[in-house]
Amino acid sequence: MTAASDPLAGEGWLDRVHCEDALQGLQRIPDGSIDLLIADPPYGLGKDYGNDSDKLDTVEYLRWTEQWIDAALPKLKANGSLYIFLTWRYSPEIFVMLKQRMTMINEIVWDRRVPSMGGSTRRYSSVHDTIGFFAAARDYFFDLDAIRIPYDEQTKKARSRAIFVGAKWLEMGYNPKDVWSVSRLHREHKERADHPTQKPLEIVERMVKASCPPGGVVLDPFMGSGTTAVAARRCGRRFAGFELNPDYCELIRQRLAALAPSNQQDEQVTG
Template sequence: MTKLAERPDWVNRVYCEDALAGLARIPDGSVDLILTDPPYNLGKDYGNSSDQQSVADYLRWTEAWIDAALPKLKANGSLYIFLTWRYSPEIFVMLKQRMAMMNEIIWDRRVPSMGGSVRSFSSVHDTIGFFVKRKDYYFDLDAVRIAYDAATKKARSRSIFIGAKWLEVGYNPKDLWSVSRLHKEHPERADHPTQKPLEIIERMLKASCPPGGVVLDLFMGSGTTALAAKRCGRDFVGFELNPDYCAIIEQRLAALAQELTAEAMPQPEKKAPAKRRATVPKAAKVAVKTPVAAKKPATAKKSSAVKKTPARKARSAAVAEDVVI
């Protein structure tokens, strides 16, 4: 069980227990968003039998947790649910009887098209349902707009945009989300078979949970919803039945807390580099010649006995060998 901040007792916690039993901890009408990725009932091993039920049992169980979770939503709250195409029609009908469906979003996992069945087309997507309780639901489109690429910006002045409204902040994300699944070497990767990328979860949070709001995840898995909430300035509450996954969530949240603390600490100011004095190359050695004293004009010879006195050489001036200007 993880607690990150002094909030109501049930906020910013992951309870290592069955969500159906634990939802009683959460007051009705207290969460802004339900964002969840339930077992797909495809026979995967999550450390329990939750993904290995009969079709009838799986659908009954799904309806039970939906009925237990929806009262926790605020009146203007929303729900996102990850599903497989095998069960999305039945579960969408359940939810349509209780909420209004806004979108069916296709997550293209961008997996290689090698292998797969030889008697059907390869499945490379997950289905995401987006539902709301009423018409005035919270939705912040500007928070998730996608910036225009260079080619689109260049085309802005062309006639194809005549009569169209140009939005400087970017365009509305479509209902086809192409985001690569997390490969084994991905830095986000944890030891969980169906871990979802932060990019997808953060998009849902920014669009459908107000800053400071609370997101509920009934099937936390590796804890990506909790991490995304803290990264986006939201609070969370969730449940996970497998103790091994609870330990992974604990580790991931602790690492994120250290990261956020380090980012919040004031960084030492970087000193501007000292100005370097311009270096002037040393001048070459200056050869200074001592001027030679000019000879006096010859005088008339007095006698051959008179000896000529040689002119005295002037002393050389003292000159430094290297001159720096």
């Protein structure tokens, strides 16, 4: 399919997922052009992504992580932010790397709602991912109102005293906490695509709405199944990203093509 015949075709680096290594592709992204960076890199667990990207030993993995961090962070605007998905295995080391370059705002625990079945007999079962939220400067963009969680009517009724009448927090909802209980995408989940570590739209859309202004740009160096691109499009933001595996690049193209017409703009997955 040519760019001219592809309804997802775009121009330049925006609204594209480039099917290439992020370390090379990031060189083409202009510095200071990105509002939000969402990174879901290989965790160093030996997962099969159709390549050896998750099969580095500890020293190589941390060296590679520092390389892509140093390549990606200059792309952020002065008030830009970063979310990074990790596990307990390497989050301490990587958080230290990032603290030397940015301000850490939150450590978010994603409770994946793993059912109580089986598990290790020599340690506690791991049922969460760790998410680091970092900002480039103190005046980072953050839209709390866009992600407030509504109170139910019973709670609103209980807060009927005069001091609560008209309170913004009561009418609009409360601030999400730093533990996010969102089910992982099990095999029967309606969102599930053919990717071993696909992240839920609910989580990524919260990041986009909170930390990227409307019309802003989200960058994902490790697109995987394309959830960041889908979330950006659904939320009225632009995106750019990279993915090594051509099969996943095709999956992303299909997911973007399946969006409602009102969510689509000219865009393309390029090889």
